[in-house]
Amino acid sequence: MADEQRTFTVVGLDLSVTGTGIAYRDGSTTTVKTKERDRDHRLTQIEEAVLIAVGDGDALGLTVDLVVMEDIPQNSHAAKPIAMVHGVVRNLLNKLGIPYVLVVPATLKFYATGKGSGDKVPMALAAYKRAGREFEDDNQCDAWWLRHAGLDRLGCPEFSLPAVQRDALKKATWPEVKR
Template sequence: MSEQRTFTVAGLDLSLTASGIAYRDGSTSTVKTRQKDGDGRLAQIEEAVQIAVGGEHLGLGPAVELVAMEDIPQNSHAAKPISMVHGVVRNLLQKQGIPYVLITPATLKTYATGKGSGDKVPMALAAYKRAGREFEDDNQCDAAWLRWAGLDWLGCREFSVPAVQREALKKAIWPEVKR
């Protein structure tokens, strides 16, 4: 009998002021930055993501095998600062050879709740219902859902969601992950 392969996935809900991170072990945190730190905030976020994705050079074991990130929201006043954060993080992941997937907010909400619009409350309720998890803020909740989506796509579900909700994941462009 063959053993099912497990994967390590991190989830990132990036923003310049409060980035949610879901680590490979399922724990979560929020990286909060201060406006007065200017572009130094980008370095803070990069350092936190570096720790989250791991790597031998940090003494954290092998790097995660996939990072699932919320895509930059279109037609949003936050798109410009989030784009700066994405640039820093994507560059870091590229340098380390870590594949990543961008999942739109609507796709993530559909995967989590069955509905692609709405506020953050249904996401939190779905996390509690499916995983028994509560979070300090919606950034951590979104990051956890991103991690769960990545694990689900790779066949390593931590819980099940209805098939129609899983179908939403097909909208993302998934990278090749070494099996």
């Protein structure tokens, strides 16, 4: 009997305190929008949304194999609030035993478009070109590309990309994922 290729479940997260993009295991996307007046309760809202996205353990077999997150941008005025969101989400993933990887924005852009700089429009165009996907906002687009980066790295890409773009993923420090 031939070995069947294992299918992995991957979630992509573009973390932000105001608009967190989530790409679910099935490829659908959403944005968790929070309100400034909710102050630190926004962290709880994001944590709850991520818990729904990744599953809550082995009871139903819904826990994902890997979460791919965009890393905290360097030299950004938003780095401090994003770092708070990262702390909450990383703590949750550690408690659940779910491995995660951080991908810097330039690496994600290069993976998606072949160019590591520029605005969000080329990423959206690349998603449309490769998979016919359109998104409500750039948070969802980034999360979708993060999910696909994880699937690609685990050997089960849903579409092809040039090797040079795929090789960009080697820049991230990927965790061991059980096969």
